[in-house]
Every structure is written in C-alpha cells, then in structure tokens.
Amino acid sequence: MHERSERATRGMTTRRSVLGDGHVDRAEASTTPFDADFQAFITEGAWGSVWSRPGLTKRERSLITLALLAAGGHEEEFAMHVRATINTGATPDDIKEALLHVAVYAGVPAANSAFKLAKAELAAQQDKRGAAE
Structure with missing residues (x-):
C-alpha cells in the first residue's frame, strides 16, 4: 500500500481546515482513477505546499x-x-x-x-x- 507523504498529510489537514470536512469528504468520495492523480496534486501542491507555508x-x-x-x-x-x-x-x-x-x-x-x-x-x-x- 502506498504510504502518504508528509506533504500530502499536511495538505489534507490544511485542506480540511479551510474547506471543511464535508467538502473534502465529498471530493474524496467522488475521486476516481481518472482524477486521483489530480486530487493528489492539489492536495500536495496547493494545500500541502502553498497553503501550509508560514508567512x-x-x-x-x-x-x-x-x-x-x-x-x-x-x-x-x-x-x-x-x-x-x-x-x-x-x-x-x-x-x-x-x-x-x-x-x-x-x-x-x-x-x-x-x-x-x-x-x-x-x-x-x-x-x-x-x-x-
């Protein structure tokens, strides 16, 4: 099984704190193999990197x-x-x-x-x- 990266874990925490559990749970539930890589990209890149930065x-x-x-x-x-x-x-x-x-x-x-x-x-x-x- 693929272990989630630190950036992905941080990203998911930040994403949930901003968008709310309900929104993220719906997004996760509707993820398919077609868009799974995109969901991982935004969770790590947008939420785990940019939104999680100090400053x-x-x-x-x-x-x-x-x-x-x-x-x-x-x-x-x-x-x-x-x-x-x-x-x-x-x-x-x-x-x-x-x-x-x-x-x-x-x-x-x-x-x-x-x-x-x-x-x-x-x-x-x-x-x-x-x-x-």
Missing part, C-alpha cells in the same frame, strides 16, 4: 485566493472559497475590499460577477446560521 495567515491566503479566482472568472472555485471564509476568518467586509481591488486591477466585469456570487454565498451562510439558531 501569511489563512485569512490572508483566503483573500488572495478570492481575488485571483474572481480576476480569472473561476466562478465555481470562487464560490467554494467564499464558503470557506467561515473557516479562514475572512469577513464579508474583507471580501468586499478584496473585490474592490479586483475591480481596479482586473476589471469591473470580473468584480461585478464576483460580487454577485459572493452576495449569494454569504446570504446562504447567513440563512444556514439563522436556521441553526
């Missing part, structure tokens, strides 16, 4: 990630990382400020789309919190 907080990395995803028009990943802010400490005001930077440096259309997605995701989070109380 920036998870909140700061979260905001950078949101800005880059918004600028690139990666809506599904952007929405997922808005949901993850509940775990990273980035606030709605933080997201708003990051998206204002997107508007200036990547364009108003990218920011406009991201604001729409962020509003929907933040409202859904609020609804979930309200239902749980």
Whole structure:
C-alpha cells in the first residue's frame, strides 16, 4: 500500500481546515482513477505546499485566493472559497475590499460577477446560521 507523504498529510489537514470536512469528504468520495492523480496534486501542491507555508495567515491566503479566482472568472472555485471564509476568518467586509481591488486591477466585469456570487454565498451562510439558531 502506498504510504502518504508528509506533504500530502499536511495538505489534507490544511485542506480540511479551510474547506471543511464535508467538502473534502465529498471530493474524496467522488475521486476516481481518472482524477486521483489530480486530487493528489492539489492536495500536495496547493494545500500541502502553498497553503501550509508560514508567512501569511489563512485569512490572508483566503483573500488572495478570492481575488485571483474572481480576476480569472473561476466562478465555481470562487464560490467554494467564499464558503470557506467561515473557516479562514475572512469577513464579508474583507471580501468586499478584496473585490474592490479586483475591480481596479482586473476589471469591473470580473468584480461585478464576483460580487454577485459572493452576495449569494454569504446570504446562504447567513440563512444556514439563522436556521441553526
């Protein structure tokens, strides 16, 4: 049996702390031989290397990630990382400020789309919190 590398173990811990166990469990359950290498790559490379580095907080990395995803028009990943802010400490005001930077440096259309997605995701989070109380 293949033993998991230290980077993969660190990556999985970080990935779970940012995205949540539910998301990671669903991703793991839907992994097939076709995308298993890709899943290992993002767990080790993105989560075990970049996201696990010292120097920036998870909140700061979260905001950078949101800005880059918004600028690139990666809506599904952007929405997922808005949901993850509940775990990273980035606030709605933080997201708003990051998206204002997107508007200036990547364009108003990218920011406009991201604001729409962020509003929907933040409202859904609020609804979930309200239902749980």
